[in-house]
Amino acid sequence: MDWNFIIFSLVKIAVVVGVVQGLVAYSVLAERKISAWIQDRVGPNRCAPPFMKYVPILGPFLTRLGVFQPLADGLKFMFKEDFTPAGVKKIYFFLAPAVAVIPAMLTVAVIPFGSQLGAQKMVIADLNVGILYTFGIVSMGVYGIVLAGYAANSKYPMFGGIRSSAQMISYEISMGMSVIPVLLIVGNLNLSQIINWQATHGWLVVYAPISFVIFMVASFAETNRTPFDLPEAETELVGGYHTEYGSMKFALFFLAEYSNMVASSAMMVTLFFGGWTLPFWGLDHAAPSLGLGIAHILIFLAKMLFFMVVFIWVRWMFPRFRYDQLMDLGWRRFLPLALVNILITAVWLWIRS
């Protein structure tokens, strides 16, 4: 065990977790702002620490942008009474938020968010089975929600949990199937290798557009976002699986949902949009200098933020699917489509070779 590796890994983990948390906080703000703009409103524009009014131009601008809103939200969650309803199954009730949030945080471990800074590769764990790891972790995410639904000992959370389990299991299959053409084309499960392949051959979204569409829709379903937000359908299930939760435990579910969004945006960027590479200005190979390394990280973040915005944008556009439509779409449309897609890709590769 060399200390160098351990220290650098710890630093990377700390930074990545910090960045993801920040992204989560600010994607909540983005959600509120973008929804406001789409609905002809202004959005949060009041929250500011007291000293902000003495900052001349920047202060009012940032306040109007709502930049301090996440801080206020966080404080609110912290100081709220942590109420445990009578009749809940205590162990599971306390366990569920943790079980929901841990897989969401773990997924980012294998994602290469940059080429290299100095001699360090910008990925926490350069696993050879990166995609498999991701799918394994993602499918654990459902336990948190099901546990929450079960532990609450109340009918609406239960419905939410059941719906969520059915939905996630269904869409995981399409999701897994949709990635297989990518693996066939690249011939490697390592996410860094997939990005390297894309750097030389062009982005995979060109080679496997159907895969991308299925993967994207399935990741909407996996993260419980509209139009697949049946587990937390406010209009039907009060709040879904987190009805009985409050304060920081509820915030953890929130965190899990948005971390999942971050993770699946990152996965989409990595698998289909070339990760940290750009096909011009020589940004498509590992960075020789520190500046280029930072540029790569910024490119990755920019691409990821684009998909985050798409996630949010779609949420404020679509009505929710009905349960049977959801199952129909998952099993009778996407699964066959994904299988055909695999077949076509395989045949195409066989002809080419």
Next chain:
Amino acid sequence: MAITVNRKKLNFWEKLYLPAIVGGLKVTLKHAFNTLILRKVVTMEYPEQKWTLPAGYRGAPYLVKDQEGNTKCVSCQLCEFVCPPKAIRITPPGDTGLKADRTNAEKMPAEFEINMLRCIFCGFCQEVCPEEAIFLQQDYSLVALSRGEMIYNKEKLLSLGGVSPGIQKWKLKLDEAKAQESFPVKV
């Protein structure tokens, strides 16, 4: 009998959902663009911006003074009687109490309280007042830190009410009365 609604048969292109998705994205994007870039915001930022109230707006009822700064209320208690939620409470001056602060009027209230938490802004008090002494004015956002503060007393009501440029019913009454003394009456 059940009514059958004929649904439109979707063709293959429509069944793909894609046109609908693109259409939806266009609509939402247009709204976001209008709000964000063109600043066509339909909401109003309330405490800073306020809407202009129409002339007949019924806000909180306040007591008014006449042009000479005299209390118009003569403590007749009609508004107290008519008030549906019993928000008004008038303490008359009694036999030895307060004389009116203007000539000709017999009395004025020793205390006049409106509980703004009870008041429903119905305007009956204004309608019933024979002296045109109470008017529903333009205030609609009444704030206080306690219930006690929401009971507005006479001074507060008078200071908030301001001056009413209306008739001065009693102003010429003395001259008229004096004119009655002599014969022939000259008015």
